[in-house]
Amino acid sequence: MELNGNGYGYFLSRQASGVRKRKATRGEVEALVELLTESSVTLAATDLPLAKEQASLARRVMMRFNIKLGYPTKSFTCHGCKSLMVPGVNARVRLGHGRPPTVRVTCLECGHINRKILRQP
Numbered sequence: 001m002e003l004n005g006n007g008y009g010y011f012l013s014r015q016a017s018g019v020r021k022r023k024a025t026r027g028e029v030e031a032l033v034e035l036l037t038e039s040s041v042t043l044a045a046t047d048l049p050l051a052k053e054q055a056s057l058a059r060r061v062m063m064r065f066n067i068k069l070g071y072p073t074k075s076f077t078c079h080g081c082k083s084l085m086v087p088g089v090n091a092r093v094r095l096g097h098g099r100p101p102t103v104r105v106t107c108l109e110c111g112h113i114n115r116k117i118l119r120q121p
C-alpha cells in the first residue's frame with residue numbers, strides 16, 4: 001500500500017468528498033495498523049512517548065474501521081491500560097510452566113498481567 005500524499009489523516013477523516021462510503025478497504029486499513037504498530041514497537045526503544053502516541057493512533061484507526069488483529073500485533077497492547085507494551089521497554093515476559101503452559105506479559109505501566117495460553121501439544 002502507499003502512504004504518500006495526505007498520510008494518516010486520510011484514514012481518520014470522515015467523508016472528505018461528501019460521498020457516503022468507506023474511504024479505505026479493510027485490507028488497506030489492516031496493513032496500515034500493522035505498519036503503525038510495527039513502527040511504534042521499533043520506536044519504543046528510543047522514544048517511548050512518541051511510540052505510545054503512534055500506537056494509540058493505530059488503536060483509533062482500528063476502532064473506527066472495526067477491525068481485529070492477530071495475536072502478534074495485538075500482543076503489544078496492554079489489556080489493562082490499552083497502551084503500548086513492548087517487552088524489554090515497559091513490559092516483562094515470563095513463562096508459566098503449569099498445565100496448560102502460559103506466557104505472562106506484565107505491563108510495567110499499570111501492572112496488569114496479560115496471559116496467553118499456549119496451545120496444548
Ligand SMILES: [Zn+2]
Pocket residue numbers: 078079080081082083107108109110111112
Ligand atoms: Zn497496562
